[in-house]
Amino acid sequence: MDQARLAQMQAALRTAGIDGWLFYDFRRNNPIAYTVLGVNPEQTFTRRWYYFVPAQGDPARLVSALEAGNLDGLPGPKIVYQTRQDLAAGLAQLLAGHTRLAMEYSPLGALPIVSRVDAGTVDYLRAQGKEVVSSADIVQAFEATWSADALATHLAAEQRLATILRETLAQIRTALARGESLTEYGVQQEMLARYRQHDLFCDHGPIVASGPNSGNPHYEPAPDGGRPVAAGDLLLIDWWGKLRQPGAVYADYTWVGFLGSEVPARYGAVFDVVCGARDAAIALVRRQVQAGTPLQGWEVDDVARAYITERGYGPAFVHRTGHNIGQETHGNGANLDNFETQDTRRLLPHTCFSIEPGIYLPEFGIRSEVNVVVQDGDILVTGRPIQQALPAVLAE
Numbered sequence: 001m002d003q004a005r006l007a008q009m010q011a012a013l014r015t016a017g018i019d020g021w022l023f024y025d026f027r028r029n030n031p032i033a034y035t036v037l038g039v040n041p042e043q044t045f046t047r048r049w050y051y052f053v054p055a056q057g058d059p060a061r062l063v064s065a066l067e068a069g070n071l072d073g074l075p076g077p078k079i080v081y082q083t084r085q086d087l088a089a090g091l092a093q094l095l096a097g098h099t100r101l102a103m104e105y106s107p108l109g110a111l112p113i114v115s116r117v118d119a120g121t122v123d124y125l126r127a128q129g130k131e132v133v134s135s136a137d138i139v140q141a142f143e144a145t146w147s148a149d150a151l152a153t154h155l156a157a158e159q160r161l162a163t164i165l166r167e168t169l170a171q172i173r174t175a176l177a178r179g180e181s182l183t184e185y186g187v188q189q190e191m192l193a194r195y196r197q198h199d200l201f202c203d204h205g206p207i208v209a210s211g212p213n214s215g216n217p218h219y220e221p222a223p224d225g226g227r228p229v230a231a232g233d234l235l236l237i238d239w240w241g242k243l244r245q246p247g248a249v250y251a252d253y254t255w256v257g258f259l260g261s262e263v264p265a266r267y268g269a270v271f272d273v274v275c276g277a278r279d280a281a282i283a284l285v286r287r288q289v290q291a292g293t294p295l296q297g298w299e300v301d302d303v304a305r306a307y308i309t310e311r312g313y314g315p316a317f318v319h320r321t322g323h324n325i326g327q328e329t330h331g332n333g334a335n336l337d338n339f340e341t342q343d344t345r346r347l348l349p350h351t352c353f354s355i356e357p358g359i360y361l362p363e364f365g366i367r368s369e370v371n372v373v374v375q376d377g378d379i380l381v382t383g384r385p386i387q388q389a390l391p392a393v394l395a396e
Helices: 003-016 031-037 084-095 119-127 136-144 148-177 184-197 211-215 265-291 297-310
Strands: 020-025 049-054 060-064 078-081 100-103 131-134 207-210 234-243 251-258 352-355 358-360 365-367 370-374 379-382
Touching (some): 003 020, 003 049, 003 136, 020 031, 031 136, 060 084, 078 084, 119 131, 148 184, 148 251, 148 370, 148 379, 184 207, 211 234, 265 365, 265 370, 265 379
Parallel strands (some): 020 100
Antiparallel strands (some): 020 049, 207 234, 352 370, 370 379
16 A cells, blocks of 8 residues: 555545544455455465554554564554454554544444454454444445556456357357257356456356246356256346456446347336336436436435336346446445445445346346446446347347
Protein backbone atom coordinates (compact mmCIF):
# COMPACT_ATOMS: atom_id res chain seq x y z
CA MET A 1 0.00 0.00 0.00
CA ASP A 2 1.57 3.28 -1.08
CA GLN A 3 1.34 6.65 0.64
CA ALA A 4 -1.26 7.99 -1.79
CA ARG A 5 -3.62 5.09 -1.08
CA LEU A 6 -3.01 5.47 2.65
CA ALA A 7 -3.88 9.16 2.47
CA GLN A 8 -7.10 8.39 0.58
CA MET A 9 -8.04 5.78 3.15
CA GLN A 10 -7.45 8.15 6.05
CA ALA A 11 -9.47 10.89 4.37
CA ALA A 12 -12.38 8.46 3.93
CA LEU A 13 -12.19 7.51 7.61
CA ARG A 14 -12.26 11.14 8.68
CA THR A 15 -15.24 11.85 6.43
CA ALA A 16 -17.09 8.89 7.99
CA GLY A 17 -16.24 9.98 11.53
CA ILE A 18 -14.34 6.76 12.26
CA ASP A 19 -11.18 6.69 14.39
CA GLY A 20 -9.52 4.00 12.31
CA TRP A 21 -9.82 0.86 10.22
CA LEU A 22 -8.74 -2.28 12.05
CA PHE A 23 -7.91 -5.10 9.66
CA TYR A 24 -7.86 -8.52 11.28
CA ASP A 25 -7.45 -12.04 10.00
CA PHE A 26 -6.97 -15.60 11.14
CA ARG A 27 -6.17 -18.27 8.56
CA ARG A 28 -7.34 -16.18 5.61
CA ASN A 29 -10.92 -15.85 6.83
CA ASN A 30 -10.96 -12.20 5.74
CA PRO A 31 -10.09 -11.98 2.02
CA ILE A 32 -11.14 -8.32 1.97
CA ALA A 33 -8.18 -7.42 4.19
CA TYR A 34 -5.69 -8.99 1.79
CA THR A 35 -7.18 -7.30 -1.26
CA VAL A 36 -7.50 -3.83 0.27
CA LEU A 37 -4.02 -3.89 1.79
CA GLY A 38 -2.38 -5.56 -1.19
CA VAL A 39 -1.03 -8.43 0.88
CA ASN A 40 -0.27 -11.73 -0.83
CA PRO A 41 -2.58 -14.34 0.77
CA GLU A 42 -0.40 -17.18 -0.55
CA GLN A 43 2.11 -16.60 2.22
CA THR A 44 1.85 -18.75 5.33
CA PHE A 45 -0.82 -17.23 7.57
CA THR A 46 -1.62 -19.52 10.48
CA ARG A 47 -1.67 -16.97 13.33
CA ARG A 48 -3.76 -13.92 14.10
CA TRP A 49 -2.62 -10.57 12.72
CA TYR A 50 -3.90 -7.00 12.96
CA TYR A 51 -3.16 -3.91 10.93
CA PHE A 52 -4.53 -0.58 12.10
CA VAL A 53 -4.97 2.47 9.87
CA PRO A 54 -5.88 5.48 12.05
CA ALA A 55 -7.76 8.43 10.61
CA GLN A 56 -4.76 10.55 11.61
CA GLY A 57 -1.17 9.44 12.08
CA ASP A 58 0.89 6.41 11.20
CA PRO A 59 -0.54 2.89 10.75
CA ALA A 60 0.94 -0.05 12.62
CA ARG A 61 0.83 -3.86 12.58
CA LEU A 62 0.61 -6.58 15.19
CA VAL A 63 1.98 -9.95 14.09
CA SER A 64 3.03 -13.29 15.55
CA ALA A 65 6.72 -13.95 16.12
CA LEU A 66 6.24 -17.11 14.07
CA GLU A 67 5.20 -15.05 11.02
CA ALA A 68 6.77 -11.72 11.84
CA GLY A 69 7.60 -10.77 8.25
CA ASN A 70 4.19 -11.35 6.64
CA LEU A 71 3.08 -7.70 6.64
CA ASP A 72 6.51 -6.14 6.07
CA GLY A 73 5.38 -4.55 2.81
CA LEU A 74 2.95 -2.28 4.66
CA PRO A 75 3.89 1.12 6.10
CA GLY A 76 4.23 1.73 9.83
CA PRO A 77 5.95 0.16 12.82
CA LYS A 78 5.60 -3.47 13.86
CA ILE A 79 4.59 -4.98 17.18
CA VAL A 80 5.49 -8.66 17.58
CA TYR A 81 3.72 -10.98 20.01
CA GLN A 82 4.47 -14.48 21.25
CA THR A 83 2.02 -15.31 24.04
CA ARG A 84 -1.67 -14.56 24.39
CA GLN A 85 -0.71 -11.98 27.05
CA ASP A 86 1.62 -10.34 24.53
CA LEU A 87 -1.22 -10.28 22.00
CA ALA A 88 -3.58 -8.52 24.42
CA ALA A 89 -0.94 -5.97 25.38
CA GLY A 90 0.02 -5.40 21.75
CA LEU A 91 -3.58 -4.82 20.71
CA ALA A 92 -4.05 -2.32 23.53
CA GLN A 93 -0.92 -0.49 22.36
CA LEU A 94 -2.07 -0.58 18.73
CA LEU A 95 -5.46 0.95 19.53
CA ALA A 96 -4.52 3.33 22.33
CA GLY A 97 -6.51 6.55 22.05
CA HIS A 98 -8.90 5.18 19.44
CA THR A 99 -12.47 4.08 20.15
CA ARG A 100 -14.59 3.92 17.00
CA LEU A 101 -13.18 1.19 14.76
CA ALA A 102 -14.25 0.02 11.33
CA MET A 103 -13.97 -3.74 10.74
CA GLU A 104 -15.30 -6.31 8.27
CA TYR A 105 -18.43 -6.71 10.36
CA SER A 106 -22.11 -6.34 9.54
CA PRO A 107 -24.64 -5.54 12.29
CA LEU A 108 -27.08 -8.43 12.67
CA GLY A 109 -25.34 -10.16 9.74
CA ALA A 110 -27.31 -7.98 7.32
CA LEU A 111 -24.57 -7.99 4.65
CA PRO A 112 -22.85 -11.39 4.78
CA ILE A 113 -20.39 -10.44 2.02
CA VAL A 114 -18.56 -8.09 4.42
CA SER A 115 -19.19 -10.08 7.61
CA ARG A 116 -15.69 -11.58 7.90
CA VAL A 117 -14.65 -10.92 11.50
CA ASP A 118 -15.78 -13.52 14.05
CA ALA A 119 -18.18 -12.58 16.85
CA GLY A 120 -15.66 -13.44 19.54
CA THR A 121 -13.16 -10.87 18.28
CA VAL A 122 -15.88 -8.21 18.16
CA ASP A 123 -16.91 -9.20 21.71
CA TYR A 124 -13.33 -8.85 22.92
CA LEU A 125 -12.91 -5.38 21.44
CA ARG A 126 -16.21 -4.23 22.90
CA ALA A 127 -15.09 -5.51 26.29
CA GLN A 128 -12.07 -3.21 25.94
CA GLY A 129 -14.39 -0.24 25.46
CA LYS A 130 -14.18 -0.12 21.67
CA GLU A 131 -17.09 0.58 19.31
CA VAL A 132 -16.98 -1.66 16.25
CA VAL A 133 -18.74 -0.34 13.14
CA SER A 134 -19.06 -1.83 9.68
CA SER A 135 -16.43 -1.12 7.05
CA ALA A 136 -18.97 -1.98 4.31
CA ASP A 137 -19.15 1.49 2.80
CA ILE A 138 -15.44 2.22 2.76
CA VAL A 139 -14.63 -1.30 1.51
CA GLN A 140 -16.28 -0.33 -1.77
CA ALA A 141 -14.01 2.64 -2.27
CA PHE A 142 -10.83 0.63 -1.76
CA GLU A 143 -11.71 -2.86 -2.93
CA ALA A 144 -14.58 -2.61 -5.42
CA THR A 145 -13.60 0.40 -7.52
CA TRP A 146 -11.85 -0.24 -10.82
CA SER A 147 -8.87 1.47 -12.36
CA ALA A 148 -8.72 2.18 -16.08
CA ASP A 149 -6.49 -0.88 -16.44
CA ALA A 150 -9.04 -3.07 -14.64
CA LEU A 151 -11.81 -1.83 -16.95
CA ALA A 152 -9.63 -2.70 -19.93
CA THR A 153 -9.32 -6.29 -18.67
CA HIS A 154 -13.11 -6.47 -18.29
CA LEU A 155 -13.68 -5.33 -21.87
CA ALA A 156 -11.11 -7.80 -23.15
CA ALA A 157 -12.83 -10.59 -21.22
CA GLU A 158 -16.19 -9.48 -22.66
CA GLN A 159 -14.86 -9.93 -26.19
CA ARG A 160 -13.38 -13.35 -25.49
CA LEU A 161 -16.56 -14.55 -23.78
CA ALA A 162 -18.60 -13.42 -26.78
CA THR A 163 -16.30 -15.43 -29.05
CA ILE A 164 -16.64 -18.50 -26.84
CA LEU A 165 -20.44 -18.26 -27.01
CA ARG A 166 -20.46 -17.86 -30.79
CA GLU A 167 -18.19 -20.87 -31.21
CA THR A 168 -20.26 -22.93 -28.78
CA LEU A 169 -23.56 -22.19 -30.54
CA ALA A 170 -21.98 -22.97 -33.93
CA GLN A 171 -20.82 -26.33 -32.57
CA ILE A 172 -24.29 -27.08 -31.19
CA ARG A 173 -25.99 -26.22 -34.49
CA THR A 174 -23.56 -28.38 -36.44
CA ALA A 175 -23.89 -31.32 -34.07
CA LEU A 176 -27.69 -31.26 -34.07
CA ALA A 177 -27.81 -30.91 -37.85
CA ARG A 178 -25.70 -34.06 -38.12
CA GLY A 179 -27.86 -35.94 -35.62
CA GLU A 180 -25.03 -36.16 -33.08
CA SER A 181 -25.87 -36.49 -29.40
CA LEU A 182 -24.92 -33.74 -26.97
CA THR A 183 -25.07 -33.46 -23.19
CA GLU A 184 -24.96 -30.45 -20.91
CA TYR A 185 -21.66 -31.62 -19.41
CA GLY A 186 -20.16 -32.24 -22.84
CA VAL A 187 -21.04 -28.74 -23.99
CA GLN A 188 -19.63 -27.31 -20.75
CA GLN A 189 -16.35 -29.14 -21.24
CA GLU A 190 -16.10 -27.90 -24.83
CA MET A 191 -16.58 -24.38 -23.51
CA LEU A 192 -13.81 -24.87 -20.95
CA ALA A 193 -11.51 -26.03 -23.74
CA ARG A 194 -12.27 -22.75 -25.52
CA TYR A 195 -11.46 -20.86 -22.31
CA ARG A 196 -8.00 -22.36 -22.49
CA GLN A 197 -7.67 -21.52 -26.18
CA HIS A 198 -8.61 -17.91 -25.49
CA ASP A 199 -6.45 -17.72 -22.34
CA LEU A 200 -9.40 -16.93 -20.08
CA PHE A 201 -9.83 -18.05 -16.47
CA CYS A 202 -13.00 -19.02 -14.62
CA ASP A 203 -13.18 -20.32 -11.06
CA HIS A 204 -15.88 -22.91 -11.82
CA GLY A 205 -18.73 -23.58 -14.23
CA PRO A 206 -19.93 -22.41 -16.69
CA ILE A 207 -23.62 -23.25 -16.37
CA VAL A 208 -25.10 -25.16 -19.30
CA ALA A 209 -28.75 -25.98 -18.55
CA SER A 210 -31.30 -27.42 -20.96
CA GLY A 211 -35.06 -27.90 -20.61
CA PRO A 212 -36.29 -28.00 -16.99
CA ASN A 213 -32.72 -27.65 -15.66
CA SER A 214 -32.79 -24.04 -16.84
CA GLY A 215 -35.33 -23.46 -14.06
CA ASN A 216 -32.60 -24.07 -11.47
CA PRO A 217 -30.68 -20.76 -11.09
CA HIS A 218 -27.43 -22.39 -9.90
CA TYR A 219 -27.59 -25.61 -11.85
CA GLU A 220 -24.31 -27.11 -13.07
CA PRO A 221 -24.11 -30.37 -15.03
CA ALA A 222 -22.45 -33.32 -13.33
CA PRO A 223 -19.66 -35.38 -14.91
CA ASP A 224 -22.15 -38.18 -15.61
CA GLY A 225 -23.28 -36.02 -18.50
CA GLY A 226 -26.32 -34.23 -17.21
CA ARG A 227 -29.36 -33.87 -19.40
CA PRO A 228 -29.15 -34.23 -23.22
CA VAL A 229 -29.01 -31.02 -25.24
CA ALA A 230 -31.47 -31.69 -28.04
CA ALA A 231 -33.68 -29.99 -30.61
CA GLY A 232 -36.82 -28.58 -28.98
CA ASP A 233 -35.00 -27.61 -25.76
CA LEU A 234 -34.66 -24.22 -24.16
CA LEU A 235 -30.94 -23.74 -23.47
CA LEU A 236 -29.49 -21.40 -20.83
CA ILE A 237 -25.77 -20.63 -20.70
CA ASP A 238 -24.29 -18.59 -17.84
CA TRP A 239 -20.57 -18.07 -18.42
CA TRP A 240 -17.99 -15.81 -16.86
CA GLY A 241 -14.25 -15.27 -16.96
CA LYS A 242 -11.28 -12.96 -16.57
CA LEU A 243 -7.85 -12.54 -18.09
CA ARG A 244 -5.01 -14.54 -16.58
CA GLN A 245 -3.10 -11.57 -15.22
CA PRO A 246 -2.78 -9.81 -11.84
CA GLY A 247 -5.54 -7.31 -11.14
CA ALA A 248 -7.85 -8.64 -13.86
CA VAL A 249 -11.58 -8.40 -13.16
CA TYR A 250 -14.43 -10.63 -14.28
CA ALA A 251 -17.12 -10.29 -16.92
CA ASP A 252 -20.24 -12.39 -16.28
CA TYR A 253 -23.18 -12.93 -18.65
CA THR A 254 -26.20 -15.16 -19.25
CA TRP A 255 -27.64 -16.06 -22.65
CA VAL A 256 -30.76 -18.11 -23.37
CA GLY A 257 -32.11 -19.50 -26.64
CA PHE A 258 -34.45 -22.10 -28.13
CA LEU A 259 -32.97 -25.06 -30.00
CA GLY A 260 -35.49 -25.09 -32.79
CA SER A 261 -36.64 -23.14 -35.81
CA GLU A 262 -39.58 -21.33 -34.16
CA VAL A 263 -39.77 -20.11 -30.55
CA PRO A 264 -42.86 -21.31 -28.62
CA ALA A 265 -45.07 -18.39 -27.63
CA ARG A 266 -44.80 -19.01 -23.87
CA TYR A 267 -41.01 -18.97 -23.95
CA GLY A 268 -41.06 -15.72 -25.88
CA ALA A 269 -43.57 -14.12 -23.51
CA VAL A 270 -41.52 -14.95 -20.40
CA PHE A 271 -38.34 -13.77 -22.10
CA ASP A 272 -40.00 -10.43 -22.84
CA VAL A 273 -40.89 -9.98 -19.16
CA VAL A 274 -37.34 -10.78 -18.05
CA CYS A 275 -35.86 -8.37 -20.60
CA GLY A 276 -38.32 -5.67 -19.58
CA ALA A 277 -37.20 -5.99 -15.97
CA ARG A 278 -33.55 -5.91 -17.03
CA ASP A 279 -34.06 -2.80 -19.14
CA ALA A 280 -36.07 -1.04 -16.41
CA ALA A 281 -33.19 -1.62 -13.99
CA ILE A 282 -30.62 -0.36 -16.51
CA ALA A 283 -32.74 2.73 -17.20
CA LEU A 284 -32.98 3.58 -13.49
CA VAL A 285 -29.22 3.32 -12.99
CA ARG A 286 -28.49 5.38 -16.11
CA ARG A 287 -31.00 8.08 -15.15
CA GLN A 288 -29.70 8.45 -11.60
CA VAL A 289 -26.03 8.40 -12.57
CA GLN A 290 -26.54 10.98 -15.31
CA ALA A 291 -28.42 13.19 -12.84
CA GLY A 292 -25.76 12.74 -10.15
CA THR A 293 -28.37 11.36 -7.77
CA PRO A 294 -27.20 8.80 -5.18
CA LEU A 295 -28.58 5.31 -5.76
CA GLN A 296 -28.51 2.32 -3.42
CA GLY A 297 -28.41 -1.30 -4.47
CA TRP A 298 -31.79 -2.21 -3.01
CA GLU A 299 -33.54 0.45 -5.08
CA VAL A 300 -32.54 -1.19 -8.36
CA ASP A 301 -33.72 -4.57 -7.12
CA ASP A 302 -37.09 -3.05 -6.28
CA VAL A 303 -37.58 -1.75 -9.82
CA ALA A 304 -36.75 -5.06 -11.53
CA ARG A 305 -38.79 -7.06 -9.02
CA ALA A 306 -41.82 -4.78 -9.34
CA TYR A 307 -41.75 -5.16 -13.12
CA ILE A 308 -41.82 -8.95 -12.89
CA THR A 309 -44.34 -9.00 -10.04
CA GLU A 310 -46.78 -6.73 -11.88
CA ARG A 311 -46.82 -9.26 -14.73
CA GLY A 312 -47.67 -12.17 -12.46
CA TYR A 313 -44.27 -13.84 -12.08
CA GLY A 314 -43.11 -12.40 -8.74
CA PRO A 315 -42.85 -15.76 -6.88
CA ALA A 316 -40.70 -17.15 -9.73
CA PHE A 317 -38.00 -14.47 -9.34
CA VAL A 318 -36.07 -16.18 -6.56
CA HIS A 319 -32.78 -14.28 -6.27
CA ARG A 320 -31.48 -10.73 -6.10
CA THR A 321 -31.29 -8.64 -9.27
CA GLY A 322 -27.51 -8.41 -9.37
CA HIS A 323 -24.16 -8.74 -7.64
CA ASN A 324 -20.97 -6.72 -7.52
CA ILE A 325 -18.18 -7.82 -9.84
CA GLY A 326 -14.45 -7.50 -9.24
CA GLN A 327 -11.44 -9.78 -9.12
CA GLU A 328 -13.94 -12.36 -7.85
CA THR A 329 -17.12 -13.09 -9.80
CA HIS A 330 -19.13 -12.03 -6.78
CA GLY A 331 -17.23 -9.02 -5.48
CA ASN A 332 -17.42 -7.14 -2.19
CA GLY A 333 -19.14 -3.99 -3.40
CA ALA A 334 -22.84 -3.16 -3.41
CA ASN A 335 -25.27 -5.80 -4.67
CA LEU A 336 -28.64 -5.05 -6.26
CA ASP A 337 -30.60 -6.66 -3.48
CA ASN A 338 -33.72 -6.01 -1.44
CA PHE A 339 -34.69 -9.68 -1.42
CA GLU A 340 -31.99 -11.85 0.16
CA THR A 341 -30.59 -8.82 2.04
CA GLN A 342 -31.25 -5.10 1.95
CA ASP A 343 -28.12 -3.59 0.48
CA THR A 344 -28.13 0.08 1.40
CA ARG A 345 -24.67 0.77 -0.01
CA ARG A 346 -24.41 3.34 -2.78
CA LEU A 347 -23.52 2.34 -6.31
CA LEU A 348 -20.20 4.14 -6.59
CA PRO A 349 -18.41 5.44 -9.69
CA HIS A 350 -15.93 2.96 -11.17
CA THR A 351 -17.69 -0.07 -9.75
CA CYS A 352 -19.36 -2.85 -11.72
CA PHE A 353 -22.33 -5.11 -11.07
CA SER A 354 -24.53 -7.54 -12.91
CA ILE A 355 -28.17 -6.94 -13.75
CA GLU A 356 -29.71 -10.39 -14.15
CA PRO A 357 -33.41 -10.80 -13.41
CA GLY A 358 -34.86 -14.25 -13.99
CA ILE A 359 -38.10 -16.21 -14.00
CA TYR A 360 -37.81 -19.87 -12.97
CA LEU A 361 -40.69 -22.26 -13.64
CA PRO A 362 -40.89 -26.06 -13.28
CA GLU A 363 -40.64 -26.60 -17.04
CA PHE A 364 -38.00 -23.96 -17.86
CA GLY A 365 -36.25 -20.85 -16.65
CA ILE A 366 -35.11 -17.65 -18.34
CA ARG A 367 -32.49 -15.19 -17.17
CA SER A 368 -30.86 -12.30 -19.01
CA GLU A 369 -27.61 -10.98 -17.58
CA VAL A 370 -25.52 -7.96 -18.51
CA ASN A 371 -22.86 -6.04 -16.60
CA VAL A 372 -23.03 -2.34 -15.77
CA VAL A 373 -19.94 -0.22 -15.13
CA VAL A 374 -20.69 3.08 -13.38
CA GLN A 375 -18.56 5.81 -14.89
CA ASP A 376 -18.32 9.55 -14.25
CA GLY A 377 -21.75 10.85 -15.22
CA ASP A 378 -22.90 7.83 -17.21
CA ILE A 379 -22.85 4.02 -17.35
CA LEU A 380 -21.38 1.44 -19.68
CA VAL A 381 -23.42 -1.72 -20.28
CA THR A 382 -21.34 -4.73 -21.34
CA GLY A 383 -22.35 -8.11 -22.65
CA ARG A 384 -22.98 -6.77 -26.13
CA PRO A 385 -24.91 -7.40 -28.22
CA ILE A 386 -27.58 -7.39 -25.54
CA GLN A 387 -30.30 -9.95 -26.22
CA GLN A 388 -33.55 -8.29 -27.26
CA ALA A 389 -35.34 -11.44 -28.43
CA LEU A 390 -35.25 -15.14 -27.71
CA PRO A 391 -33.45 -16.66 -30.71
CA ALA A 392 -34.48 -19.78 -32.57
CA VAL A 393 -30.97 -21.21 -32.76
CA LEU A 394 -31.61 -23.80 -35.48
CA ALA A 395 -33.15 -21.18 -37.76
CA GLU A 396 -29.99 -19.09 -37.77
